[in-house]
Amino acid sequence: MVKKQDTIYAAPLEQMVDFRFDEKVVDVFPDMIQRSVPGYATLISNIGILAAKYAVDNSHCYDLGCSLGAVTLSMRQRIKKQNCQIIAVDNSPAMIEKAHHILLADKASDIGVQLVCEDIADTVIENASVVVMNFTLQFIPLAQRQTLINQIYKGLKPGGILILSEKLAFADTNINQFHIDAHHDFKRANGYSDMEISQKRTALENVLIPESLEQHQQRLRAAGFGFTEKWYQCFNFVSMVAIK
Numbered sequence: 001m002v003k004k005q006d007t008i009y010a011a012p013l014e015q016m017v018d019f020r021f022d023e024k025v026v027d028v029f030p031d032m033i034q035r036s037v038p039g040y041a042t043l044i045s046n047i048g049i050l051a052a053k054y055a056v057d058n059s060h061c062y063d064l065g066c067s068l069g070a071v072t073l074s075m076r077q078r079i080k081k082q083n084c085q086i087i088a089v090d091n092s093p094a095m096i097e098k099a100h101h102i103l104l105a106d107k108a109s110d111i112g113v114q115l116v117c118e119d120i121a122d123t124v125i126e127n128a129s130v131v132v133m134n135f136t137l138q139f140i141p142l143a144q145r146q147t148l149i150n151q152i153y154k155g156l157k158p159g160g161i162l163i164l165s166e167k168l169a170f171a172d173t174n175i176n177q178f179h180i181d182a183h184h185d186f187k188r189a190n191g192y193s194d195m196e197i198s199q200k201r202t203a204l205e206n207v208l209i210p211e212s213l214e215q216h217q218q219r220l221r222a223a224g225f226g227f228t229e230k231w232y233q234c235f236n237f238v239s240m241v242a243i244k
């Protein structure tokens with residue numbers, strides 16, 4: 001089977017620009033994220049299971065940085081509550097346009113979805129039982145992250161859940177290098193060339209700003225979350241929950 005290559009990385013290194021979630025990326029996104037994030041499909045499925053457990057009647061569920069709506073589709077499939085609305089937000093017009101078509105085709109659930117094209121910094125979080133940021137916070141400027149998590153905490157109902165998945169950095173350089181190497185081996189095993197891996201790493205350098213698990217936990221506690229737990233990890237990719 002010929003691997004679908006991310007042709008956007010065929011450009012010579014000197015022409016590399018910062019990574020952007022534009023039309024070219026949207027076209028290859030499902031293939032790219034599946035081959036870039038170890039256990040992505042497992043994450044999506046289990047985020048739906050967690051959302052179904054914590055969603056309550058007459059509330060909102062948010063998918064912040066929804067891309068093509070994989071988390072939204074998983075929540076729609078599993079949440080069986082009355083008058084639960086999903087609000088899926090992304091600031092990439094190309095992502096939202098394609099997500100619109102994908103969600104229109106999803107007839108399996110009667111849960112309403114509101115697709116919004118905006119910066120999540122501007123999203124009003126209210127009456128929320130579930131908020132998901134699945135590999136989104138890492139693209140938000142560091143200076144904005146605490147305010148955003150604070151807003152999410154304030155907008156969650158008591159007992160509400162934040163599901164936060166992130167690529168991590170590790171303070172210990174040996175541990176950090178171990179996970180970077182393992183992640184690159186994962187990408188190679190999924191058909192990426194060394195050139196593609198190197199070019200994507202360069203393109204992400206100033207765009208994806210990873211933090212340590214401890215930094216995330218400290219931010220969540222500062223916002224007011226009393227319960228935080230890492231529930232998934234494969235190499236330097238983790239998912240955490242925080243419950244209000």
Ligand SMILES: C[S@@+](CC[C@H](N)C(=O)[O-])C[C@H]1O[C@@H](n2cnc3c(N)ncnc32)[C@H](O)[C@@H]1O
Pocket residue numbers: 021033064065066067068069070071089090091092095118119120121133134135136139140
């Ligand atoms: C790695 S993708 C997220 C993957 C997606 N949550 C999933 O599970 O398939 C990051 C997404 O966040 C979006 N994004 C980045 N910064 C944003 C911002 N400030 N406001 C809204 N969306 C943003 C990007 O457009 C992109 O679609």
Ligand SMILES: O=C(O)C(=O)C[C@]1(C(=O)O)C=C[C@H](O)C=C1
Pocket residue numbers: 032033036037135167200201204208
């Ligand atoms: O770190 C990488 O090389 C990635 O591709 C990670 C990552 C992410 O964590 O959001 C970056 C961009 C997307 O294309 C999909 C995955």
